Amino acid sequence: MKEVIRHLPTKGVVLRYTNFNEADRMLTIFSPELGKISVLARGCRKAKSRFLAATELFCYGEYTLYRRGDFHIMTQANILDSFYEIRNDMDKLLYASYVINLTEEVVSPGQGDIHLFYLLLQTLSYFSYSDLDPELITHVFEIKLLDHIGYRPVLDKCIACGSNKGPYHFDIREGGLVCANCYNTNIIGNNIQMGTIKTIEYVLDMDMNRINVLKIPSSIKEELDTILKAYIEERIDKKLKSRKFIDDFKGKNRKR
Ligand SMILES: [Zn+2]
Incomplete structure (x- = not known):
């Protein structure tokens, strides 16, 4: 035959x-x-x-x-x-490489995902055609990706007892906030400021086109970076090399 x-x-x-x-x-x-x-x-x-x-x-x-x-x-x-411009800028290249590695981790053979595909295309377009900070573009992608694959963090109350009184910590294993009482019992969780919580909430519901007007103060950006990194590594159960390259590169620039 x-x-x-x-x-x-x-x-x-x-x-x-x-x-x-x-x-x-x-x-x-x-x-x-x-x-x-x-x-x-x-x-x-x-x-x-x-x-x-x-x-x-x-x-x-x-x-x-x-x-x-x-x-x-x-x-x-x-x-x-070809999103060629990404290759002409070290920062863009590092962050965009991490974004495609992260995408590769969450997509499966035989399982189409049109929503994620267009999120990726939009993200690559911002890297390539805008002057937006590549770190900011990456964090928006990460937050939207987490939401899309079912790991939207709980940000309106303590995930353990339901209390809606801050201050809070962020528990990467449970994927949400823990109040001071619950934190003192278990001592699990990263520091998280109210500004960081508000930023994640805002990005979760933000249309991707609004990224142009998104401003994140540097103190919040640093905390967001730490929490997203830890939360994603916990969820995908893996440390990506391309994420480490970003940290190494940033560390080197800081020392200079
Ligand atoms: Zn609690």
Whole structure:
């Protein structure tokens, strides 16, 4: 029987690649309909390949694929946006790399996620085309991602006893605030100021387009950075290398 080859056009963003052989590349692409997929781009690193630009990190393209077992083979690629500007700025590159790594952690093969796909596209657009602080863009992405995957933090009351009297701590294991009484019993939780709580609440319900007018004071930004990092690591049960690169880079800049 003749093998049936189904050519499948899908949009996608390149989250990762591995070079192998002389000129081949295996990609991890996030497709809004197919979720996370492995895609072989044959010969894409040859000097005159039409595919090379479409197989770079962050590239948003329309890919024609056919399925071969548990991966796909790319037969055509049409770049919709390469988000090239991200590569010209060290800060943007570091934060955007972390954002695509985090996306890769939460998407699964075979499970499309149109909402997350458009959140990622918007985020990459802000990195590429705006002068907004890449750290701010990243924190907005993180907060919206947490909400989307079911880890919206409880911020209006103590998660243990229900008290709505501050001051509070933030319990990364339970994903919410704990009041002073409960904190004193268990001593689990990070410091959290009212301003940080309000900022997270605001971002949770903010339309992504409002990011232009979002201002976060530096004292809150630092606390937000610490809490989001700890909360995400707890949820995905992993420390991402790209997140560590950001800390190393920031540490080096501070010492200078
Ligand atoms: Zn309590």
